[in-house]
Amino acid sequence: MATERVSPACTGSSLLQPISQIINLPLDQVNFVVCQLCALLTAFWFRLYLHPNRTSPFVRHVVATLLGLYFALFCFGWYALHFLVQSGLTYGIMILTGVEHMHKYCLVVALGYLSFCQITRVYVFDYGMYSADFTGPMMVITQKITSLAFEIHDGMAREEEHLTPGQKILAIRRMPSLLEYFSYNCNFMGILAGPTCSYNDYIAFIEGGPCRHRELEANRKTNGKLKQSEPSPNTAVVGKLATCFFSLMVFLSVCKVFPVERNIDNDFIASTPFYARAVYLYLSMLTTRPKYYFVWTLADAINNAAGFGFNGYNMDGSTRWDLISNLRITDIELATSFKVFLDNWNIQTAHWLKRVCYERCPYNPTAATFILSAMWHGAYPGYYLTFLTGIVVTLAARAVRHNVRPYFLGSPAHKLLYDTITWAATQIAICYTVVPFVLLSVGPSIKFYRSWCFSLHICCVLLAVALPVKPRHLRLKDQHTAPLQAPDPALAPAQRPLEATDGNCNQKAKTS
Incomplete structure (x- = not known):
């Protein structure tokens, strides 16, 4: 019976079928998990034995791509x-169409190819399956293809004075070789x-x-000790693996206790008070x-184990390995706001959306x-319902923050009250918004x-209409005309403006 359940959903190797049957998980x-664990072990080997000091970039590119x-x-x-x-088509477009318009063509082709694969998988093969599928890696590759195309366009087709500070840092000044392109898209650390x-x-x-984030004074002394020029990622990797283990245990033990589908059960809706349904909604989405x-x-830990992801030092001298982290769980x-939640969830996708679209x-x-x-x-309709709902929730949250929050900043007690109320409102709003994302149909x-x-x-519609917010171009104008202020030290480094964390990186970007 287990074999019948897992076989149709799996398109890869059946070597681990016995393990799948023993632990009763889809093959x-x-x-996926076994390959990621193998990638983790390979990453340590890659960092230690194929170190750039003793191995050419060509070999490192080839090995990373083949693995x-x-x-x-x-x-x-x-x-x-x-x-x-997908990668070959878009590379051909980059070479043949030139830097003036290739970013638009690459966006259309990469996103169109991804959408075609998603539609055929959803409506032809396995509608509603939660299993790992080949379009997941294609989503990441699509981000890389389009980001690269826009960064090449910024670096080779636009005047530097027309670029934002972030675009100057990421701009690419030469066309990647075919090997570099495939290595970037398909390396073993991030392909899955x-x-x-x-x-x-x-x-x-x-x-x-x-890298653009490295301090030139990486060997400076801190607390009387000389920092290593190449810090070890081992502590960061162990910490992230502990987080992985704890998250997996919580998911396996608690997820089935609060199924999301119960939120639409007729008996549950009819017999449960509204406040209890709100609490259950929060718990059911929390456990997903x-x-x-x-x-x-785990993906972040794999990159760190290979030596990728170092992001400088904290004020206390400790190392940060969060350059490509995808979330900040705490x-x-x-x-306490919709924006803060989105800024810390799927971080790299948020950066991609901001750089390519917003x-x-x-x-x-x-x-x-x-x-x-x-x-x-x-292609699931639930995704579109979630993101359309997200538009009105975002506009309402922005209106409340601009118009209501200033009245609660007079004292710590009022600020605590505001934060408590907005935390509860944010969590319920997030859960309400993403239910279709889980239900799909x-x-x-x-x-x-x-x-x-x-x-x-x-x-949300009433709040967005009733509470005025300045248009974006006027808010940006106010920011440019306001006196320059130092970044808030209470913000985490990754939350500060690009100018605060990458202020001396323009020359590095030009020579990358």
């Missing part, structure tokens, strides 16, 4: 060829679960050169997050960004919203 998920393609073939079988086709990284940072990692914590933290669970879209960038995110995620999603009388939609 494709077993293949990545092997893991992809093991997990997805011949479907892994889509990774090569990402995360996305900038091309300049990846090439600096492969070649052993300085650890699986993402597990996957993304900030997610304690978020910063460049001249009309209604918020709506355009949510629509692009929905298209990138896939239109019918169940609308049933859930109807059981809540579309209350959050109505409240």
